[in-house]
Amino acid sequence: MITRVLDRAALLHVAVLALLFVLQFVLPDYHHVNLARVMVLASFAAGYNIVFGYAGMLSLGHAMFFGAGLYTAGLLAQYAGAGAAAGFTLAVVAGALFAALVGLLALRTTGVSFMIVTLMFAQAAYLAIHYFGDYTRSDEGFVVPGATRRLFGLALIDPATRYFAALALFAATVAVCYAVARSAFGRVLAAIRENEERTRMLGYDVFGYKLAALALSGAVSAAAGAAYAMLFGYVGAGLASIQYSIYPLLWVLMGGAATVLGPFLGTLAMFYLVDIASGFTSAYLLFVGLALIALVLFFPKGVLGALRERALPWLP
Amino acid sequence: MAAVTLLETESLSRRFGGLTAVDGVDFRLEEGEIRALIGPNGAGKTTFVGLISGRIRPSAGRIIFAGEDVTALPAHRRVGRGIAYTFQITSVFARMTALDNVRLAAQRRMARRFRGPDPERLEAAARDALARVGLAERADEPAGTLSYGHQRLLEVAMGLGMAPRLLILDEPTQGLSDEEIAAFVDLVRDIARDATVLLIEHNMRVVMDLARRITVLERGRILAEGTPADIRRNDAVQRAYLGG
Numbered sequence: 001m002i003t004r005v006l007d008r009a010a011l012l013h014v015a016v017l018a019l020l021f022v023l024q025f026v027l028p029d030y031h032h033v034n035l036a037r038v039m040v041l042a043s044f045a046a047g048y049n050i051v052f053g054y055a056g057m058l059s060l061g062h063a064m065f066f067g068a069g070l071y072t073a074g075l076l077a078q079y080a081g082a083g084a085a086a087g088f089t090l091a092v093v094a095g096a097l098f099a100a101l102v103g104l105l106a107l108r109t110t111g112v113s114f115m116i117v118t119l120m121f122a123q124a125a126y127l128a129i130h131y132f133g134d135y136t137r138s139d140e141g142f143v144v145p146g147a148t149r150r151l152f153g154l155a156l157i158d159p160a161t162r163y164f165a166a167l168a169l170f171a172a173t174v175a176v177c178y179a180v181a182r183s184a185f186g187r188v189l190a191a192i193r194e195n196e197e198r199t200r201m202l203g204y205d206v207f208g209y210k211l212a213a214l215a216l217s218g219a220v221s222a223a224a225g226a227a228y229a230m231l232f233g234y235v236g237a238g239l240a241s242i243q244y245s246i247y248p249l250l251w252v253l254m255g256g257a258a259t260v261l262g263p264f265l266g267t268l269a270m271f272y273l274v275d276i277a278s279g280f281t282s283a284y285l286l287f288v289g290l291a292l293i294a295l296v297l298f299f300p301k302g303v304l305g306a307l308r309e310r311a312l313p314w315l316p
Numbered sequence: 317m318a319a320v321t322l323l324e325t326e327s328l329s330r331r332f333g334g335l336t337a338v339d340g341v342d343f344r345l346e347e348g349e350i351r352a353l354i355g356p357n358g359a360g361k362t363t364f365v366g367l368i369s370g371r372i373r374p375s376a377g378r379i380i381f382a383g384e385d386v387t388a389l390p391a392h393r394r395v396g397r398g399i400a401y402t403f404q405i406t407s408v409f410a411r412m413t414a415l416d417n418v419r420l421a422a423q424r425r426m427a428r429r430f431r432g433p434d435p436e437r438l439e440a441a442a443r444d445a446l447a448r449v450g451l452a453e454r455a456d457e458p459a460g461t462l463s464y465g466h467q468r469l470l471e472v473a474m475g476l477g478m479a480p481r482l483l484i485l486d487e488p489t490q491g492l493s494d495e496e497i498a499a500f501v502d503l504v505r506d507i508a509r510d511a512t513v514l515l516i517e518h519n520m521r522v523v524m525d526l527a528r529r530i531t532v533l534e535r536g537r538i539l540a541e542g543t544p545a546d547i548r549r550n551d552a553v554q555r556a557y558l559g560g
Contacts, residue, residue, distance in 0.1 A: 191420050
């Protein structure tokens with residue numbers, strides 16, 4: 001049992017988290033805050049990966065789950081003075097419920113129809129944010145009151161606390177994804193991805209499994225959204241727009257779908273690609289596009305996907 | 317031996333537009349038997365077992381399995397009751413190992429409340445099923461790299477992994493060599509010691525060797541039913557199918 005828990009895959013993930021923990025003491029301010037942001041966004045990508053990578057469902061609407069968390073935490077702080085713990089908890093519940101509700105309808109479709117239906121739901125959610133613009137301040141957004149941005153008495157405005165909170169969220173997400181990848185549940189999701197009809201005829205309730213995956217994915221995405229609101233203090237409709245449905249797809253594709261650390265790697269790479277490219281040109285999206293073309297040509301399974309295929313078959 | 321009815325259909329029908337693929341079939345299968353289902357192409361054999369396994373919804377009629385009406389149950393619930401279907405077109409999980417394929421088949425019934433199955437017991441059950449079909453040596457190979465004959469056997473091992481009461485085999489010997497077929501006949505006999513087998517098969521030697529009774533379907537209806545000897549003597553069957 002001990003050897004099962006402390007195998008090399010588990011050790012690798014613990015080592016990565018330990019490295020991120022140590023990095024906060026050596027990074028300059030600019031990269032310190034960047035890395036905190038990347039960890040929160042990577043948590044979002046990891047939540048997306050549960051549905052896209054493991055269960056093989058291409059959702060184009062995950063911005064609505066990120067947004068559900070963002071606005072649950074943000075609006076509760078703004079209008080009810082709720083702190084980070086309450087906002088975060090309710091956001092996770094809201095994300096899971098929202099995803100389950102969307103899933104009940106969207107999961108009647110597969111493939112391209114599923115992409116379109118999730119996209120439509122996300123657009124509806126995005127427009128709803130504008131519809132209630134009196135409260136949400138639409139695209140302009142609002143700043144989360146500093147007094148509410150506290151967790152267990154610690155101010156999340158403080159960079160060190162913020163970094164640590166982002167790391168805690170990311171570690172929890174990695175733990176969830178690692179558990180899914182290794183579990184009986186995760187094996188059934190992979191089977192559904194490979195051959196849905198065969199999985200059904202092995203006695204699995206395919207709809208139920210997909211719905212559970214989507215609810216879990218929605219909960220993780222909403223957790224990231226809530227953390228974003230509380231750690232960086234800004235809530236706006238742009239963060240729930242179509243772009244934020246596409247980003248997690250790109251991050252996961254870049255890092256490696258159906259790998260636990262791929263979403264982080266992809267988010268990190270893309271974040272710094274945009275950061276560096278936009279330093280010397282306003283056409284930074286060109287570089288993103290070139291990177292994606294190179295990715296599709298040379299690493300169609302993403303960085304960690306390729307690594308797993310060629311050298312590290314044990315990578316979860 | 318007292319005959320216990322395991323499966324029964326009452327005027328089971330399935331129409332696809334203007335075509336009636338299965339037309340009012342009354343069928344009865346006894347526990348422990350090996351039954352062959354034969355008939356010319358397009359006779360409705362695959363549709364009929366599709367109705368039994370739940371892959372296809374009936375247009376009319378009832379299906380009773382182990383004394384209970386399962387007509388309204390979705391396919392995955394019927395698997396839970398003990399009806400296992402192995403695919404006519406090989407559909408193993410190509411990118412998973414043979415062992416993982418069978419593990420998936422056995423995992424559902426071995427799961428503990430809110431937890432997956434005990435990993436060691438699951439692996440033992442999966443290896444056991446692979447050993448019964450003679451694939452023990454290939455457990456760790458990706459299913460997609462196995463030969464066609466071995467993939468057919470893996471399908472059967474997955475069927476065994478589900479520990480079914482009724483195992484439906486849809487043209488299992490298609491594309492197998494003569495030696496593989498001989499081994500397969502022995503395997504089905506072995507399986508039939510603790511499961512009922514319903515076999516769609518075109519190879520008449522296999523049918524005559526294995527089946528205690530044979531049901532002949534033609535144009536969605538039962539044309540004849542009886543022992544291999546009865547069927548061989550039946551004039552209508554000779555005309556319709558055996559080309560006599």
